[in-house]
Amino acid sequence: MSASGPNGHGPNGHGGPNGHHGFGRVARKEDARFIRGQGNYVDDIKLPGMLYGAILRSPHAHARLLSVDTAAAEAHPQVRAVITGETLAGLNLAWMPTLSNDVQAVLATDKVRYQGQEVAFVVAETHYAARDALELIDVDYEALPPVVDARTALDDGAPLIRDDVEGRTDNRIFDWEAGDAEQTGRVFDDAEVVIAQDMLYPRVHPAPLETCGIVADMDKVTGKLTVHTTTQAPHAHRTVYALVAGLPEHKIRVVSPDIGGGFGNKVGIYPGYVCAIVGSIVTGRPVKWMEDRSENLMTTSFARDYHMRGEIAATRDGRIRGLRVEVLADHGAFNGTAQPTKFPAGFFHVFTGSYDIEAAHCAVTGVYTNKAPGGVAYACSFRITEAAYLVERMIDLLAAELGTDPAELRLRNLLRAEQFPYSSPTGWEYDSGDYPRTLRTAMDIAGYDELRAEQADRRARAADAREDGPLMGIGISFFTEAVGAGPRKHMDILGLGMADGAELRVHPTGKAVLRISVQTQGQGHETTFAQIVAHELGIPVDDVDVVHGDTDQTPFGLGTYGSRSTPVSGAATAVVARKVRERARIVAGAMLEADPEDLEWTPGRWIVRGDPSSGATMQEIAMAAHGSLELPDGVEGHLDATTVYNPPNLTYPFGAYIAVVDVDPGTGKVTVRRFIAVDDCGVRINPMIVEGQVHGGLADGVGMALMQVMAFDEDGNHLGASFMDYLLPTSMECPSWELGETVTPSPHHPLGAKGVGESATVGSPAAIVNAVVDALHPYGVRHADMPLTPANVWRVIQGRPFRTDLAIQ
């Protein structure tokens, strides 16, 4: 099913054989422990003398905090400490930076601003005692009217949420725009066709299988703080702790053990983390704090919540000329955590997506509401998910208006191979691509024309016979991602760069240990990165161990999110392995009594040019380097190397997705009958892992399109605080995925790879929504907001859609 794609061959011309010595479908090394139940997650960690923390949370979405009486809790025989906002204020720790030009309360001091906000932290001998003692804390609240609907947040007389900030008079966080408003206005003014549509990308949650947690262990003797925590970014956490708490950076060790999924949920620093650290300092003992499911869903980084209005301008014959977007962004009560872009709306910047559009403009306004903070996280490449959804819906609206096939309309407007590197209307430079080829590949796999014929046939029969059978819909989406966060043009966190280090040590027997700064949450780094080293050094994959997730053992870097592991750390790994190979060349020269310049690399060996009988393997070279071989003056006897990779540009993976759905008009139930996904993420190091990533993202897309939403009632009560209410897709809702690929190597990545972790999450919702809307075409439906639950679809069919984000209709 591969349209092209030289798997197993790097663009550098010396790819090793598939499998054991490099790229290819190598079984995941980490699975040996996972499938045996031998993974080591934060909640598996039990330190001697460990205490347990629990958080008292606000039942109100907005209330003044009048008093917090902890006397009864403190008297509990198993309680060792009760920490309140007042305690933290005494340590100057009541508020913490969000890394998005804002602060967030660690424990509330003045008001509570969302349901579930942290009010007090109890540390006790057991988890049960800590929970019990929460009920002994007496808090006196004075309820205040909440802002629940973002669209009223800027109204005159709206309650002021952030009165903690001197001089603030309203709930506006920022106004941000990109593109040329004036030029875009001119294009719209003389356009032949203009379509406008309001749409919502609802508030959703990453919902990783493992919730967030920490074991904080302050060793007063050494002055060293060790933090075992579920973070996707150990070094970034360490630096934040160092800057916030004033602890020296080398006295903090952040260990991120096995992680049960992250999806962006584990980038930020949450109040519970700071509380556990303070708890360990106060008690002198290790303190574990582990969220329950409800806490995770209610309080840790949600995603999306974008109220968008799109306008598209085109010629009558289907040439898109302009795109204009206005967004009201609901950021909750505090402005995000860990949004390390330089732009308040993140990478919404690339909202023109995959199309050759003359003029574009977008304006995003961020507002505070009485909801939990977040916004960026959830496999979204920093708002590209919202942007990709918008443009793909607008194109289908345009196709419907023009009566053109949506595939045909896309082929007419997609960027063509010869346009790369392509500079977008907002100034971003896409690295490489051939978009029409990829869409055609997807259409071929789908049998697109046959599907349209089947649909036409069924519609005709339905119209004739008034049959009540399922409605068939076909939806397409094409997406372009911008991943590999690193370039200083786009990214900034704490004034630090986004470069990531790699260290490679080759032991005397030729076994290698790679240390990388990024951290896996299930992506298979222990395999993929070992393959890169094996590929570059010509040694077996099993001879390479990958160390990550421990700031004491790995070089500095910003961690795993935004699909950046392969684009940044993968590149660092290739660079450091090539440094080792070059060191090996010098040693091999001494071994073979040849000028190193006269050697050539054949996978696995340095040989005297043209003489394969003369070679030295990496193992032989490693032993010689550490051994009795006399090396030339100034050559050190080792093969180790260190590097830091600062990517020159983002990478731009892309893909074409086609969904085929059946909609039951009687119940509104949507069934995804087929789903075709053709991803182009450049060179694939381990195609099996790439496919696994795509499978997961597609399931995510099914979830977002059809069932996931975090809604609120008029008092700000969270209506999705358990998996009974917040629905996740299972294999029952997913079809058997049909995957394909094209391979357009990134020209600036040393392996030609681009990153694929989020592609399917970005690309799939629009395909499904487009398919459902397509299915409902006979009913005159032009748009419906996610999630397309049976109830929602049924009401859409009835012409009475409801707001999916609010229980207030």
Added chain:
Amino acid sequence: MSASGPNGHGPNGHGGPNGHHGFGRVARKEDARFIRGQGNYVDDIKLPGMLYGAILRSPHAHARLLSVDTAAAEAHPQVRAVITGETLAGLNLAWMPTLSNDVQAVLATDKVRYQGQEVAFVVAETHYAARDALELIDVDYEALPPVVDARTALDDGAPLIRDDVEGRTDNRIFDWEAGDAEQTGRVFDDAEVVIAQDMLYPRVHPAPLETCGIVADMDKVTGKLTVHTTTQAPHAHRTVYALVAGLPEHKIRVVSPDIGGGFGNKVGIYPGYVCAIVGSIVTGRPVKWMEDRSENLMTTSFARDYHMRGEIAATRDGRIRGLRVEVLADHGAFNGTAQPTKFPAGFFHVFTGSYDIEAAHCAVTGVYTNKAPGGVAYACSFRITEAAYLVERMIDLLAAELGTDPAELRLRNLLRAEQFPYSSPTGWEYDSGDYPRTLRTAMDIAGYDELRAEQADRRARAADAREDGPLMGIGISFFTEAVGAGPRKHMDILGLGMADGAELRVHPTGKAVLRISVQTQGQGHETTFAQIVAHELGIPVDDVDVVHGDTDQTPFGLGTYGSRSTPVSGAATAVVARKVRERARIVAGAMLEADPEDLEWTPGRWIVRGDPSSGATMQEIAMAAHGSLELPDGVEGHLDATTVYNPPNLTYPFGAYIAVVDVDPGTGKVTVRRFIAVDDCGVRINPMIVEGQVHGGLADGVGMALMQVMAFDEDGNHLGASFMDYLLPTSMECPSWELGETVTPSPHHPLGAKGVGESATVGSPAAIVNAVVDALHPYGVRHADMPLTPANVWRVIQGRPFRTDLAIQ
């Protein structure tokens, strides 16, 4: 009391101020945990599910092993495994290499060859159960006549100890010689004076406060073996385990936590280690094995046991012309463990010591006896202790013969400053020194002439009055060490070089972590190495953490022994810190908008040459390197560096010691009244730590000279298996040490340092023995063998000395 010595200033001309930012008397960082009882030693480690091992040992020195019945032990309800030689033979692990061209039994299969040899290993739920079960094992031995006296080992008809080796017919291990026998013979033939003397350097034991032990943890899921052990050389142990057991090197982690003293005792791999590892593999659980004191004294690397005959040739006016030595070396039942020199007699090679001697020759014969193996270890620089003792005793004998003052005789023959670099008669190149200056410094501190006057006065009064008061003795020794094992000319282990790595990571906030391959057993590496980095980078010592003792966290290297930490890893640390400083120069150039070549280093800052207002500190540079600063093309955004240092030569520390003793002729009791030690170890990084090392070594010398010996009875029974029998010196036996220094930097070490860990142990015994013999001069005593216990001295006074190594007289 410093004769010279620019402490706090490296020879490189940019030394920082003493104390906080570099060299000087910085308090030891590690003591914070030691004095609070928070050190973490191997026996403190308790892993979940851990089992305990105990060893059944042979009561016989030499016996045939007829049968080992483990049935009753296996039936013990708490026993999880019983391992015998037969078990190990099935795994091809019954014998292990000693790294000295020999093998050693892990658990006996054919014979036992010394008292205490390992016969079986029991693994049980508790330490007590394991010990109890040992008594349930029924072993049938057939006793054989043992070889106890090395001087009979080569006799015709001596029992053959190593009949496991095909074709072996006697107990000879090796014959080795150095120097020119013929030339030396000619010098002796026409010498004006020739003196000969037999002497013994008795068998002694390092006796570290912490005995040897291991916690072996084989993780069957990951296939990774983690070994927590009391080793001085974690990487060497790892490589041996990899080569012996066939486990891949990157799947073995050797962790050496806090170590309670090593002194060479913790270099080797002992049978218990292999048994614990096999125990963990067999049971699937961690296994701890920890020696008791008796096991440590009886079975782990003893030291010395050199039966020497020295001959010295000189002119009548005291010019030494030749030195000839014959040695019978008792190596026990197996030839040593971990003797990583290329020479069977180690560094005895430099037996001409500190003197300008025209011709020299030595011959060493190694023999097997029915005693525990070992020989090298115990703060001895690989046999230099024996060599230094011999030459210093021979010079005193010559002085007595010539009627010359021993100080005067030494000054006449010591190597002078202009003779360096000095090539010894055996071809070793001493790096630097000015020996007469150092001896004169010691004589000044001692008030040598006044001491001799006092002695003459007391002798005269004693002779007149027949007073029975204490006899006063003055003893001198001058020693030259050869340390910093590394150069390929001298060293070899496993075919590996002896180079040691260092890695330096500078965090964004400017805090640094140094990773080194050597491992401390109390020497203060966490402080000294931090000082080197602080000195080179101009940052506070507290900002540098030192990581060591963990093969997963540190670069490859051969570990700490032979005073090699500062000579090798200290040099590596200076080199890697200078690499970082040079990287910082490039970053500072970008920060200051100057050509890096136009910058100059002032301690702590790179400044534009001549403009101190323009500088950037290391902290500022570190943040900029990781931060938003645009670096020149090809410059990576970090300051980290890696190096491996392969020393071009050994370093040669030296010193002059003077002991003043009082001997009670009635009881034979020796009191060390004063002890003056002037060490020249090149540049002193932390003079306080240097002095601590010297203090410890001097106490060692008191112990060896006056009380320590491992003697045997005629059946090979060990007569010193507890601290009741094997006596160690305490503060009661030690005077208040009087220290001085001269500083002759090593010309090839980047900091000019030489290493001092063993100097005092090497130099001090001869001074004390010389003083005691000097005290006994009125009785006509020319020589007495160590240890000079009261009983021994009393018998020497009576003219009936006894052999100190044997209970057979």
